[in-house]
Amino acid sequence: MARMKFLCDSERCIECNACVTACKNEHEVPWGINRRRVVTLNDGKPGERSISVACMHCSDAPCMAVCPVDCFYQTAEGIVLHNKDQCIGCGYCFFACPFGAPQYPEGTNFGGRGKMDKCTFCAGGPEVHGSEAEFKKYGRNRIAEGKLPLCAEMCATKSLLAGDGDKVSAIYRERVTARGFGSGAPGWSTAYGPKI
Amino acid sequence: MAGERHNTSLSRWRGRGITCLLALVLLTGCDGEVGRSPPLQKGAHRGPVDPGISAETRQALALRIQGQRDPVGLHQPLNPASLPAEGADATVDGRIATQRF
Numbered sequence: 287m288a289r290m291k292f293l294c295d296s297e298r299c300i301e302c303n304a305c306v307t308a309c310k311n312e313h314e315v316p317w318g319i320n321r322r323r324v325v326t327l328n329d330g331k332p333g334e335r336s337i338s339v340a341c342m343h344c345s346d347a348p349c350m351a352v353c354p355v356d357c358f359y360q361t362a363e364g365i366v367l368h369n370k371d372q373c374i375g376c377g378y379c380f381f382a383c384p385f386g387a388p389q390y391p392e393g394t395n396f397g398g399r400g401k402m403d404k405c406t407f408c409a410g411g412p413e414v415h416g417s418e419a420e421f422k423k424y425g426r427n428r429i430a431e432g433k434l435p436l437c438a439e440m441c442a443t444k445s446l447l448a449g450d451g452d453k454v455s456a457i458y459r460e461r462v463t464a465r466g467f468g469s470g471a472p473g474w475s476t477a478y479g480p481k482i
Numbered sequence: 483m484a485g486e487r488h489n490t491s492l493s494r495w496r497g498r499g500i501t502c503l504l505a506l507v508l509l510t511g512c513d514g515e516v517g518r519s520p521p522l523q524k525g526a527h528r529g530p531v532d533p534g535i536s537a538e539t540r541q542a543l544a545l546r547i548q549g550q551r552d553p554v555g556l557h558q559p560l561n562p563a564s565l566p567a568e569g570a571d572a573t574v575d576g577r578i579a580t581q582r583f
Contacts, residue, residue, distance in 0.1 A: 432542025
């Protein structure tokens, strides 16, 4: 299996925010934290498009490069995960991430941010699969159950695709061929390189 | 004169006392961090990692990925010839009977 990737076909996104809701509900994400967001490009102008954005699990993840305590790692499937026990909440990853994915649950008077939280591609974290500790720290582990991220699985228009990068890009290419034009798959080249 | 000097040294001691108290409050607020030494040498991740998934799980994932492909027939070219005329009963194959687009 190639690397796991996200692809948002902005030509299909209807800005329903179901992916955002599904993510928050599945992982019981606390109030004020959004692991996934729907962003509108060119709002109110011709060519307006919406895209669903979260951690893209980049091939050469900048968050991994800047983390001073090396709490990030990649799984065999290319999913970028982090260890919350090692995270010191410095916020470097937030500044490095081109998608604004890292989130911080706390805002204290002394500038404390708490442990960083981000999309895990529904793959949990460095805990026993399906354990209570894993769910509390990282959310549900759907990948271990043989399921794809819920945001993509329940996307009504199949705008958000998730899975093996080769297969996902093949599906997108089929669409582009069928409709005669592409949407550019925003974020893809930033996260995975120029080719699709 | 002597009374004024006495007042100044008193306020200085009071100021130091408040500073010490504040420092104590700040230190007790860091209970969770006491005895924790974050590794600050940049390198590769050395902590515990994800246990990984089995071959069966990979197979199940591959099937799910294929499920994201659109059903056959949905991508029929939308040209005037492929759409039913006004009032006609004809429907495009693979679409809902009453759906025109």
